[in-house]
Amino acid sequence: MKFALYLGCTVPVRNQNYEMSARKICKYFGIELVDIPDFTCCGFPIKSVNQDTALAMSARNLALAEKQGLNIMTLCTACTGTLVEANHLLKHNEQKREEINKILKEENLEYNGTIEVKHFARILYEDIGIKKIKENIKKPLSMLKFAGHPGCHFYKPSEAFAPFDNPENPHSYDELLEATGAKALHYEEEELCCGGAILGVRQDIAYNMAKKKLESVKKVNADALILICPFCDVMYEQNQKAIEKEFEIELKVPVLYYSQILGLALGMDEKELGIKMNRIKPKEMLEKLNNKELNV
Amino acid sequence: MKEVVEMKDLDSNFKNQVMSEPNGQNITKCFSCGTCTASCPVREIDEIFNPRKIIHMVLLGMKETVLKSEFVWLCSTCYACFERCPQDVRITELMNAIKNVAVKEGFIHPAFTAQAELIYNNGRLYDVDDFINKKRNKAELPQIENKPAAIKKIFSKTGLNSLVEGGKA
Structure with missing residues (x-):
C-alpha cells in the first residue's frame, strides 16, 4: 500500500507530534509514504475569497500526486474535506475540470480525475481494518x-x-x-x-x-x-x-x-x-x- | 430603533450576482424552513450569524448590508446545515459564494486578506524558517520549504494577485 503524504500547512509547522506518530503507524502497518515537496496549501482558506482559485490550488496538489500514480493520504481533516470535495467535483464535472486545467497548464500540469484522497484514519479504518x-x-x-x-x-x-x-x-x-x-x-x-x-x-x-x-x-x-x-x-x-x-x-x-x-x-x-x-x-x-x- | 428595510435601498440584482458564483445557484430553492439556523453552532453562541436570515437578505437584495457586514464571514464550515437542508441550498458553499461577491465588491475581511497574503508569499499559511526545520530535524522529519511560485501563477491567472499586491511579492 502506497500513498503520497499530504501534510498541508498546519501539521508540519505546528503539530510535529501528529506527523511523527502518524508516520510511525504507517510504517508499522506497511503503508509506504511518498513525500512530494512541491505540494502547497490545499485551498481551504481561499474558498471564502475566490472558490475557483481555491479549486485550482486543490487541483494542483491532486495533479502532482496523479503524475506519480499515487493516491493521497491526508492528516488534516480540513485539507481532507477540501481535497475530497475538489476531487469529487473535478471527477464529475468535465467542463469545470477543463477550466481548471487551463490554469494548471501554466505549470505544465493537468488533472485527469484518476486518484483518491483519504484521511489517515479512514485508511486505517477501511484499508487496514x-x-x-x-x-x-x-x-x-x-x-x-x-x-x-x-x-x-x-x-x-x-x-x-x-x-x-x-x-x-x-x-x-x-x-x-x-x-x-x-x-x-x-x-x-x-x-x-x-x-x-x-x-x-x-x-x-x-x-x-x-x-x-x-x-x-x-x-x-x-x-x-x-x-x-x-x-x-x-x-x-x-x-x-x-x-x-x-x-x-x-x-x-x-x-x-x-x-x-x-x-x-x-x-x-x-x-x-x-x-x-x-x-x-x-x-x-x-x-x-x-x-x-x-x-x- | 428598528432597522426597517426600505424598498429604495434594495438591489434586485444582488441575488443574480450571488447565483453567478460557483455554488450560488440553489439560493432560490430556499423555502426559509430554518433548519440551517437551528443546526448552526455559531448561531448558538451569537445570533449575529443566522444563515436563514442571510439567505433571505440576499433574496431581498439587501446588498450593502450583507456585503459590509462582519456576519457574512462567520461560517465555521461545519457543514451541519449543508447536510440537513431539505432543499439542497448547499449553504456552507453558498456562504462562500456570498463572500466571493463581497471580495469582488471590495469588502474582504482583513483576516482573509492576511491568510491570502501568507499563502501567496509562502505557498502555505506559514512562513517556513530555520527554526521550524531545526525542530523538524530533531523530530527526524524531512525538511520543508516555502513554495510560493506555483501559487503566484494560480493567483495571477485568476486575478487574485491584485488583492495581495501589497505583500512582499
Missing part, C-alpha cells in the same frame, strides 16, 4: 476512556465522501478508538465544531465553541480528547490555556492524536510518538496506563 488493528494490539488501553472528535470535514460534505460514514450517526471513529482497547465515550457536544475557521474573525465566538466542547468532555471524565485534525488541536489544545484564562475556568483536558494512542497500544514508546510535545500533559492518563503494566 479494525480486525487487523485489534490483532496487533500489544498493550490494550482497557483502563482508559476517550472522547473522540474527528473534525467536521472527516465525513462532511457526505456527498463527496460517499460511500463512507453517516455524519448524523457516525461510528467509524468510535470503532477506531475502541480498537485500542479503550472505551469511546459519548458526550453532549460530540458533534460540535471546533470553531477554528472563524478564530481570525471573531476569537470570542471560536473560544466559546471550543470551551463548550472541552467542558462537555470534562463532564464525562474522559481521560483525553482524541483528535485527527491539527486545526482542531489549535483550538482544543494550543488555545486551551487562553480559553481557561478568558472564561476563568479550569479545563485541563489532555488532548492527544489518535496516532499517539494507537502507537501506545501497539507497544511503541512515548518518545517516538512525540508525546513530550503535547502541550497539555497527559500525566494522569499515562500513569493509569503504566500502573496497569506494573500490576500485570
Whole structure:
C-alpha cells in the first residue's frame, strides 16, 4: 500500500507530534509514504475569497500526486474535506475540470480525475481494518476512556465522501478508538465544531465553541480528547490555556492524536510518538496506563 | 430603533450576482424552513450569524448590508446545515459564494486578506524558517520549504494577485 503524504500547512509547522506518530503507524502497518515537496496549501482558506482559485490550488496538489500514480493520504481533516470535495467535483464535472486545467497548464500540469484522497484514519479504518488493528494490539488501553472528535470535514460534505460514514450517526471513529482497547465515550457536544475557521474573525465566538466542547468532555471524565485534525488541536489544545484564562475556568483536558494512542497500544514508546510535545500533559492518563503494566 | 428595510435601498440584482458564483445557484430553492439556523453552532453562541436570515437578505437584495457586514464571514464550515437542508441550498458553499461577491465588491475581511497574503508569499499559511526545520530535524522529519511560485501563477491567472499586491511579492 502506497500513498503520497499530504501534510498541508498546519501539521508540519505546528503539530510535529501528529506527523511523527502518524508516520510511525504507517510504517508499522506497511503503508509506504511518498513525500512530494512541491505540494502547497490545499485551498481551504481561499474558498471564502475566490472558490475557483481555491479549486485550482486543490487541483494542483491532486495533479502532482496523479503524475506519480499515487493516491493521497491526508492528516488534516480540513485539507481532507477540501481535497475530497475538489476531487469529487473535478471527477464529475468535465467542463469545470477543463477550466481548471487551463490554469494548471501554466505549470505544465493537468488533472485527469484518476486518484483518491483519504484521511489517515479512514485508511486505517477501511484499508487496514479494525480486525487487523485489534490483532496487533500489544498493550490494550482497557483502563482508559476517550472522547473522540474527528473534525467536521472527516465525513462532511457526505456527498463527496460517499460511500463512507453517516455524519448524523457516525461510528467509524468510535470503532477506531475502541480498537485500542479503550472505551469511546459519548458526550453532549460530540458533534460540535471546533470553531477554528472563524478564530481570525471573531476569537470570542471560536473560544466559546471550543470551551463548550472541552467542558462537555470534562463532564464525562474522559481521560483525553482524541483528535485527527491539527486545526482542531489549535483550538482544543494550543488555545486551551487562553480559553481557561478568558472564561476563568479550569479545563485541563489532555488532548492527544489518535496516532499517539494507537502507537501506545501497539507497544511503541512515548518518545517516538512525540508525546513530550503535547502541550497539555497527559500525566494522569499515562500513569493509569503504566500502573496497569506494573500490576500485570 | 428598528432597522426597517426600505424598498429604495434594495438591489434586485444582488441575488443574480450571488447565483453567478460557483455554488450560488440553489439560493432560490430556499423555502426559509430554518433548519440551517437551528443546526448552526455559531448561531448558538451569537445570533449575529443566522444563515436563514442571510439567505433571505440576499433574496431581498439587501446588498450593502450583507456585503459590509462582519456576519457574512462567520461560517465555521461545519457543514451541519449543508447536510440537513431539505432543499439542497448547499449553504456552507453558498456562504462562500456570498463572500466571493463581497471580495469582488471590495469588502474582504482583513483576516482573509492576511491568510491570502501568507499563502501567496509562502505557498502555505506559514512562513517556513530555520527554526521550524531545526525542530523538524530533531523530530527526524524531512525538511520543508516555502513554495510560493506555483501559487503566484494560480493567483495571477485568476486575478487574485491584485488583492495581495501589497505583500512582499
